[in-house]
Amino acid sequence: MHIVHGRAAGATTEARGATFTGTVWGDPVLPTTDGTTVNSVTFTPGARTYWHHHERGQLLVVTAGTGWVCTHGEPPQPLTVGDVVWVPPGERHWHGAGPGSILTHTAVSLGTTTWLDEVSEAEYGEAR
Numbered sequence: 001m002h003i004v005h006g007r008a009a010g011a012t013t014e015a016r017g018a019t020f021t022g023t024v025w026g027d028p029v030l031p032t033t034d035g036t037t038v039n040s041v042t043f044t045p046g047a048r049t050y051w052h053h054h055e056r057g058q059l060l061v062v063t064a065g066t067g068w069v070c071t072h073g074e075p076p077q078p079l080t081v082g083d084v085v086w087v088p089p090g091e092r093h094w095h096g097a098g099p100g101s102i103l104t105h106t107a108v109s110l111g112t113t114t115w116l117d118e119v120s121e122a123e124y125g126e127a128r
Contacts, residue, residue, distance in 0.1 A: 054114075
């Protein structure tokens, strides 16, 4: 058993960049253990991930603000506090804040993450 009180000991907030559009901050909740990574991620208004997928899936729990999640080929779906999203293994998707709000979620990523292309302004605009 491993108990974390708030976040991983000694963890520092990390600016996310290469696979995100806009300003995004991540706080490690747990160090990667048995292929599972847990982070609290905050997106500033309009910020979002690139398209990506996870080897064994991803769980998102929205803790602040509003935003969007989108599976490739489907319309973006709104997110708000308390929402829980299960993204199945290998499903190409993106997630991030709406244009007028931050979005903070706890992300539980299972296995490796494969990063793909940037979400275009037109693709993001479909969420508005």
